[in-house]
Amino acid sequence: MDTTIEQLPIPATPDAAGGIDFARSAAVSNEVERALWGHDDFRLEVAERLTMMQPMPDRERVLGVARVGGEIVANARLGFPQRDNLRTAYLQIEVLPAHRRRGTATALLAFAQRQAAARGRTVLMSWSDAPTDGAGGPVLVPPTGAGGFPADDASSVLALRSGFELVQVDRQSVLDLAGLRPADGIAGGLEVQESEAAGMGSGHYGLVGWTDRCPDGLVADYALLRQRMSTDPPLGGFAQEEESWDAGRIRREEATALEGGATTLVCAVQHRSSGQLVGHTILERFGSRPAVVYQEDTLVLEEHRGHRLGMWLKAANLRRALGEWPDARRVYTWNAEENSFMLAVNVALGFRPVGRTAGWQKVLP
Numbered sequence: 351m352d353t354t355i356e357q358l359p360i361p362a363t364p365d366a367a368g369g370i371d372f373a374r375s376a377a378v379s380n381e382v383e384r385a386l387w388g389h390d391d392f393r394l395e396v397a398e399r400l401t402m403m404q405p406m407p408d409r410e411r412v413l414g415v416a417r418v419g420g421e422i423v424a425n426a427r428l429g430f431p432q433r434d435n436l437r438t439a440y441l442q443i444e445v446l447p448a449h450r451r452r453g454t455a456t457a458l459l460a461f462a463q464r465q466a467a468a469r470g471r472t473v474l475m476s477w478s479d480a481p482t483d484g485a486g487g488p489v490l491v492p493p494t495g496a497g498g499f500p501a502d503d504a505s506s507v508l509a510l511r512s513g514f515e516l517v518q519v520d521r522q523s524v525l526d527l528a529g530l531r532p533a534d535g536i537a538g539g540l541e542v543q544e545s546e547a548a549g550m551g552s553g554h555y556g557l558v559g560w561t562d563r564c565p566d567g568l569v570a571d572y573a574l575l576r577q578r579m580s581t582d583p584p585l586g587g588f589a590q591e592e593e594s595w596d597a598g599r600i601r602r603e604e605a606t607a608l609e610g611g612a613t614t615l616v617c618a619v620q621h622r623s624s625g626q627l628v629g630h631t632i633l634e635r636f637g638s639r640p641a642v643v644y645q646e647d648t649l650v651l652e653e654h655r656g657h658r659l660g661m662w663l664k665a666a667n668l669r670r671a672l673g674e675w676p677d678a679r680r681v682y683t684w685n686a687e688e689n690s691f692m693l694a695v696n697v698a699l700g701f702r703p704v705g706r707t708a709g710w711q712k713v714l715p
Contacts, residue, residue, distance in 0.1 A: 353423075353454055355461045358413045360403045364396050372400060374422045375415050382444040386479060387705075391642045391682065398636060401610035408433055408599055410469075414461045416445070416454045423449040426458040428465055434594040439466040441476040443508075455508050466714060473589050474712045476514065478505030479522070481705050490708070492516045494586050497687030499708040506708065514710040518586025518686055522705035523696055525681040527643075530672060530700070540672075543698060544665035547658040551619070555628070555659060557666055559617045561674070563604055569597045571627035572618065576600065579649045584686040586709055611637045615674065617667035619650070619659050628654040631663040633671050635678060643671060645683035648692060661695050668699065 358375060361368040373396045383392040394402075403411045414426035424445040431438060441462050445454050466474060480503050489498035490506060497519030500506060509516070530540045558565075564572045573595040580593035607614055612634050619629040629650035635643045650659045671678060684707060685692050 352418075353452070353457060354417045355457050356415060356417070357461075357465075358415055360405070360411060360413060361400070362404070364400060371415070371422065372396065372413075375413060375425050376400075378415075378422055378425055378446060379427075379444050381446060385447050387481065391639065391680070393639065395611070395636075395638050398610045398612075398638065401606060403427075404606075406432075406602060406606070408602065412465050414458055414465070416449075416458055418449060424454045424458055426462045428462055430466075430469055430471065431593070433599075435591045437471055438473045438475060438589070438591075439469070439471040441474055443476070450504055455504075456512070459508070459512055463714060472714045474514070474714065475588060476509070476710045476712075478503065478509070478708050478710065479705055480505075480708075482703050490516050492518050492586055492709075494518060494584070494686075494688045497521065497706065499706055503708075505710075509708075509710045512712065514712040515587065516708055517588055517711045518584075518688075518709035520684045520707040520709065521687055521693065521703050522682065522684050522707055523701035524704050525668075525683075525696075525699060525701045527668075527672065527679055527681060530668065540665055540669055540699070543661060544669060547662035547665060551657040551659050551662050554622055555619050555654075555657065555662075556622055557617055557662065558620055558627075559615065559667070559670060561616075562608060562614055564600060564616065568618070568627055569600055572616075572630065573597055573600050575618070575627060575630045575649055575651070576647070578651060579647045582649060582652060583692075584688045586686060586688070588709060588711055589713075607634070613637070614646075615667055615670055617663050617670065619654075619663055621654065629659050629663055631660075631667050633667055633681070635671075635675055640675070640677045641679040643675065643678050643681040645681050660692060661698070664695060664699060 358371050359368045361372055376396045376399045380393045410430040412428040415422045416424035427442045429440040443455050443458050480500050488501040490501045491498045499519050577593055577595040615633045617631050618627045621628050631648040632646035633643055634646055
């Protein structure tokens with residue numbers, strides 16, 4: 351059967367016109383994740399995904415799909431920043447395993463490039479995943495020299511054939527929370543890490559935390575931290591420009607997370623003498639998947655590093671999660687392979703590697 355490519359409208363609600371097609375597209379995303387990982391920890395419910403795809407002042411979303419015999423078998427999800435990085439487009443392509451190696455991904459990539467060109471975007475950034483337990487074989491290494499990604503993976507073949515360059519590799523890691531709970535008698539490990547880090551940093555710093563909504567008096571500092579998160583961590587070869595964050599963007603992100611069914615625990619470190627927030631870490635959990643936690647940003651401003659603030663932040667926030675989310679079982683995180691400091695913190699906390707994420711970039715004419 352012939353494959354057709356089309357852009358799907360983003361409905362305002364699951365019941366609105368186009369909701370059925372959007373739900374099928376979301377199901378394709380979930381099926382692709384399950385086929386790759388063998389579990390549903392990265393599943394998103396239709397309402398959650400729909401909330402994330404709604405138009406915002408900060409980013410435009412576009413959804414393209416491939417149909418075979420009228421059925422949606424693949425997606426191209428695009429994001430176009432609206433306040434910064436105005437030459438960049440973010441792309442994710444997902445094809446059901448039974449429909450791969452038939453030109454579907456190539457057709458969706460052509461669709462994505464037309465969408466990018468129509469908006470004057472000249473840089474495409476995309477990502478693909480592979481488990482660490484895959485069969486051995488040739489490995490692609492990014493210019494950073496850190497990490498590698500399977501050269502024979504379908505995403506690698508498509509990317510290289512289509513003019514993309516591998517510019518970074520991330521390590522995906524998971525932490526089993528069972529070993530940290532007091533009932534197991536091993537909670538001391540987390541407490542020791544937190545106590546030792548606090549002993550080094552608490553003389554000049556203190557921790558503050560919140561759930562879902564940043565206190566008004568801290569939101570300007572928090573916006574600066576989120577902005578610096580776009581440039582301070584290792585970027586590999588990505589042509590990433592500094593993002594623009596302010597209190598309004600913080601509040602929009604918080605509202606979107608809540609509307610999408612997510613709860614966030616934020617822990618920040620405050621410089622005592624100035625009162626400024628100089629670091630933060632974020633844990634996020636969806637109500638539909640209470641066992642699964644995602645470790646989002648962790649950042650300490652460069653001028654305040656060297657005091658074990660990263661370990662203090664992460665250990666303290668994990669301890670909070672143990673108390674506030676008693677049914678949470680595991681935490682996932684992603685770090686650039688060249689980010690040796692944060693990887694060392696994660697290993698010390700008990701994270702183990704389970705996957706690799708390739709960062710791809712293509713510069714359009």
